Amino acid sequence: MAYLQALFGYMWPAVWALAKIVAIVVPMLLAVAYLTYAERKVIGYMQVRIGPNRVGYKGLLQPIADGIKLMMKEIIIPSGANKFLFVLAPVLTIAPALAAWAVIPFSPQVVLANVDAGLLYILAITSMGVYGVIIAGWASNSKYAFLGSLRSAAQIVSYEIAMGFALVGVLMAAQSLNLTDIVNGQKGGIFSWYWLPLFPMFIVYFISGVAETNRAPFDVAEGESEIVAGFHVEYSGMAFAVFFLAEYANMILIAALTSLMFLGGWNPLFNIAPFTWIPGFVWLLLKIAFVLFLFLWLRATFPRYRYDQIMRLGWKVFIPITLVWVVVVGAVMQTPYAYLIH
Amino acid sequence: MNFVTAVFYFFSAILIFAAFRVVTTRNPVHAALFLVLAFFSASGLWLTLEAEFLAIALVLVYVGAVMVLFLFVVMMLDINIDRLREGFWNYLPLAALVATMLALEMAIVLGSRSFGLNIIPAPIAHPAGYSNTKELGSLLYTDYVYPFELAAVILLVAIIAAIALTMRRRKNSKYQDPAEQVKVKREDRVRMVEMATDQPSSTRS
Numbered sequence: 001m002a003y004l005q006a007l008f009g010y011m012w013p014a015v016w017a018l019a020k021i022v023a024i025v026v027p028m029l030l031a032v033a034y035l036t037y038a039e040r041k042v043i044g045y046m047q048v049r050i051g052p053n054r055v056g057y058k059g060l061l062q063p064i065a066d067g068i069k070l071m072m073k074e075i076i077i078p079s080g081a082n083k084f085l086f087v088l089a090p091v092l093t094i095a096p097a098l099a100a101w102a103v104i105p106f107s108p109q110v111v112l113a114n115v116d117a118g119l120l121y122i123l124a125i126t127s128m129g130v131y132g133v134i135i136a137g138w139a140s141n142s143k144y145a146f147l148g149s150l151r152s153a154a155q156i157v158s159y160e161i162a163m164g165f166a167l168v169g170v171l172m173a174a175q176s177l178n179l180t181d182i183v184n185g186q187k188g189g190i191f192s193w194y195w196l197p198l199f200p201m202f203i204v205y206f207i208s209g210v211a212e213t214n215r216a217p218f219d220v221a222e223g224e225s226e227i228v229a230g231f232h233v234e235y236s237g238m239a240f241a242v243f244f245l246a247e248y249a250n251m252i253l254i255a256a257l258t259s260l261m262f263l264g265g266w267n268p269l270f271n272i273a274p275f276t277w278i279p280g281f282v283w284l285l286l287k288i289a290f291v292l293f294l295f296l297w298l299r300a301t302f303p304r305y306r307y308d309q310i311m312r313l314g315w316k317v318f319i320p321i322t323l324v325w326v327v328v329v330g331a332v333m334q335t336p337y338a339y340l341i342h
Numbered sequence: 343m344n345f346v347t348a349v350f351y352f353f354s355a356i357l358i359f360a361a362f363r364v365v366t367t368r369n370p371v372h373a374a375l376f377l378v379l380a381f382f383s384a385s386g387l388w389l390t391l392e393a394e395f396l397a398i399a400l401v402l403v404y405v406g407a408v409m410v411l412f413l414f415v416v417m418m419l420d421i422n423i424d425r426l427r428e429g430f431w432n433y434l435p436l437a438a439l440v441a442t443m444l445a446l447e448m449a450i451v452l453g454s455r456s457f458g459l460n461i462i463p464a465p466i467a468h469p470a471g472y473s474n475t476k477e478l479g480s481l482l483y484t485d486y487v488y489p490f491e492l493a494a495v496i497l498l499v500a501i502i503a504a505i506a507l508t509m510r511r512r513k514n515s516k517y518q519d520p521a522e523q524v525k526v527k528r529e530d531r532v533r534m535v536e537m538a539t540d541q542p543s544s545t546r547s
Contacts, residue, residue: 116473120398127406134410138371138417150414157410177475312520
């Protein structure tokens with residue numbers, strides 16, 4: 001380490017940060033690749049099919065094969081499209097999904113940037129993901145793509161409000177915006193995690209997360225029976241693959257945030273012997289995997305929402321619920337029962 | 343020139359370029375996107391001033407919400423650029439006058455003695471545990487609670503006014519009442535009918 005430090009001189013902090021970013025992004029992309037495999041397998045079994053099983057042992061090399069196939073394909077730019085924005089849109093979609101990982105703690109010490117306002121940073125960065133979708137729809141110069149992007153933009157903006165209020169509840173309970181402090185506020189077993197005192201917010205946050213990532217049953221943005229494939233209908237090859245990657249990266253991000261803020265992060269299920277032997281990082285991974293399974297389960301189970309129902313759910317159900325619960329949490333904090341929340 | 347200065351010039355250059363393009367670009371969607379870039383670089387500048395809450399709030403509110411809706415509207419408009427440019431030379435004298443006034447006013451404010459480095463010095467570096475957000479919150483709810491509440495009330499009035507202006511009920515529009523839909527029982531829709539079973543006549547011979 002000292003040798004490397006001397007080699008790079010004053011550039012060392014930048015090089016070291018870059019190395020850490022690579023150490024997060026590469027496993028992330030691998031996780032994304034195998035999440036697509038897991039999705040096909042899980043939904044396959046739920047629908048009494050087998051799922052991919054041809055490439056490699058039990059189909060384990062399927063995501064690699066898909067990746068190579070997409071890379072070999074030509075990226076077609078429609079003749080009426082705005083070339084610059086058309087190419088920029090996938091980049092703008094995946095960049096926030098990856099940038100948000102900067103403040104995600106993996107264990108009490110392991111975090112890329114332990115910033116004070118981590119929760120706010122997450123909210124701000126994830127709110128920028130919608131630009132990729134809007135620009136993709138507009139730059140494609142296609143009616144289907146444009147309709148898809150309009151649907152998606154309205155949906156994301158609506159559900160972000162409910163999501164923000166749910167996070168207000170978390171920050172009131174933890175009395176901190178720092179994600180490491182939020183997890184440390186949930187020390188102990190399953191009953192000291194925030195999902196219990198903030199139960200309505202936990203549910204609202206998770207469902208809003210599904211809506212934010214445009215996943216079924218909220219996937220009207222790409223509703224294939226109505227508008228072909230929505231905002232990315234004109235994209236092909238790797239440009240399409242980047243949208244696909246961004247969707248799954250966002251799923252993993254929402255799953256990680258749900259586990260950190262409501263499911264106790266790296267805290268073991270019960271604070272007794274056999275559970276505490278498992279390292280905290282593994283607990284976090286298990287929780288993320290559990291939430292991701294819920295995503296897949298939802299997709300295999302529920303039919304797509306009608307668009308006006310989506311809007312109604314977001315504005316008339318979720319926002320009032322979270323608003324009321326913010327008041328409840330605030331009121332309880334002033335009583336002797338405040339220990340129930342913290 | 344240290345690192346922070348380099349960052350400052352980097353973001354300032356992008357900010358000025360983006361702001362310039364907002365008013366010069368011909369395509370309104372491009373203009374809106376350049377405005378987003380301008381907001382983003384401004385938030386970068388605020389970060390160098392250790393105002394991280396304001397910086398993130400700028401991105402969250404303006405980039406994440408206001409500009410999305412703005413873009414939403416601009417994209418759906420069918421704007422004819424030639425029509426917009428029609429009266430350019432007629433309006434130029436008036437516009438030049440307004441621009442000069444604005445520039446003069448800014449020069450008076452920024453050039454006066456109330457804006458120098460001796461009045462507003464660079465922020466002092468804070469220790470690691472310092473929370474800008476907590477500081478801002480406690481200031482807003484103690485020293486500045488009345489202005490803050492006043493701003494909140496004004497916003498509320500604006501919200502109600504905006505809704506009151508745009509809400510109109512059409513008489514002939516059809517919509518469903520979800521409460522009614524949820525209340526539906528099986529008995530309302532399905533009637534079970536008892537029928538005597540009879541032996542199917544043998545069709546296969």
